[in-house]
Amino acid sequence: MNSIISDSYAVHFNEKAFQSLNTHLAKMKYSIIFILVDENTHELCLPQFMAEINGDYQFEIIEIESGEVNKNIETCVGVWEALSELGADRKSILINLGGGVLTDLGGFVASTFKRGIDFINVPTTLLSMVDASVGGKTGIDLGALKNQIGVINQPVMVLVVPDFLDTLENRQVISGFAEMLKHGLIQDAPYWHALKEVKSLEDMKKHILTSIQIKNKVVLQDPTEQNIRKILNYGHTLGHAIESYFLESDAKEMLLHGEAIALGMILEGYLSHKLLGLTAESLSDIKNTFLSRYDKVEFSDNDIESILKLMKYDKKNSHGKVNFVLLKTIGSPQVDLQIPIELFFEAFAYYKV
Template structure:
């Protein structure tokens, strides 16, 4: 693991800025040949984060599009709202959409931009840890439908991504933990040293160096396979079970799980499956479980709900035909894609989590 900070990471045709990022954004806006600017936010980022951006905008005019915060709003209705605002504000093909917020904003805004007039430019200014380490690179845009996450979307790269650690100070601890799950995953799938470094760090607000490491790891994977034909599936570790748990919680819990909390559960279940199927050692699964159960609160997963979760896993867009597909671990730092798991195996893995 390298521990020095790169100030800029090159992704697929664009840069991710890690240092002095809001000045870089101001510079991008100033020098890009755009006719109009739009900022997409939610009611929280418009209070906590927009002022930091506005400070740098110094006189540039822009139109603000504000939507309600929350994963439950990452849907076609809000997307239609964004499209109609762009129409009403007279957006043309040389307009720029600036997505300022968490994954809901960058995913939905990216999708809206990638389909408006068959594609206008957009940049992402991710303001949550999760969106900084996960949604900022990879070119996935999307919205949810019928309780299926990201079922509608495109592969479209932003023109730039600006990551500023200052935004994280406005986040509640649960939101930090949500992003942390993806960072831990990056270590587990390809970088054992990074996993060790995370275990031994103060993670209340991760350093920009650790954040940068995560972006570098994810970036390396998506560059090798932009449209998820093979390597990129590494990033799905924890997500087959995790997405199902997340959707289930979203539909059933008043105070529902965050993405990271659900993925932490998914990683525990899929680590257990990895012992059964791909050779992860008992010592490693114990290490993973110890770290994840220390960081994340236990979620009640009664056996009577397992069937509903299995049904959700069957609808996962990663499946082909009628099988359920997982990415598992061979060891900490090595992954195995396309592992077909039976319903019984998945049920057992949920039982394992429930028994902890």
């Protein structure tokens, strides 16, 4: 695969990824190379990663606990303290080896430690490869509220090694696939239809490059999310609220990000049908495609009301208005739309049928 050039860095793949990493480390002569992992990537990915590094460097490994529940300021404080205790200075670098939680948090930690040190992201999940790999968004959750604290800051490079996906359980893979399907819905109808035919992880790997190219194209046009970059949030306004609600509820089993976003895309597909004229055929296509891969979730009226209250914290909101991304057609989105409250209940009713 050819490298993808983003605004100020490149996304490298497979052998080119490690070649680029080794060239960069030899050139920069960092004081200490820190590698941030969780318990899973420490065991399953770190040995393979270290085996590909050439040269004699000082390494320090920092481990955090995996999971969205740990994407918070307390974990950041622990990493900042570890960096300080292990002698990190402004000429150190942090390599984030893990999924989206780890690369989001690690990027934020690096961007704020001593007012910013270099960092490299090595995404190891499908979700982080096709979503967190491009765009420079770093950050953490505020309680159960998703991505409330953070900065946009670019890594030195991103290294995508699809073989790391072989370490994942199937649920994690399918979660990441939701973001790939989203790329088709917001930018490329033929890509959407091609992804519907994917049957295996090996099939998914063949499409990773296309998804990253789609996201990179959007981000380059709007690095700070003032206009077109908002389309990447299709399914996320309701999806994030659902994810937050299930995260904070003791009575609910936590949903993975992609599972919640898949649900959000069905709901926002219904809103698109009602408000922008998305055809009934396209709406059925969206619903059937996601329900064929993602388990249906049960909602009570109280659940729905609580979810709708959480939407006021969505980062796309402005001037007290909850802003949505909806589809005119598959591949053609529209941003900054407000929704009549009764349509939300209609959307959930449509999902339940």
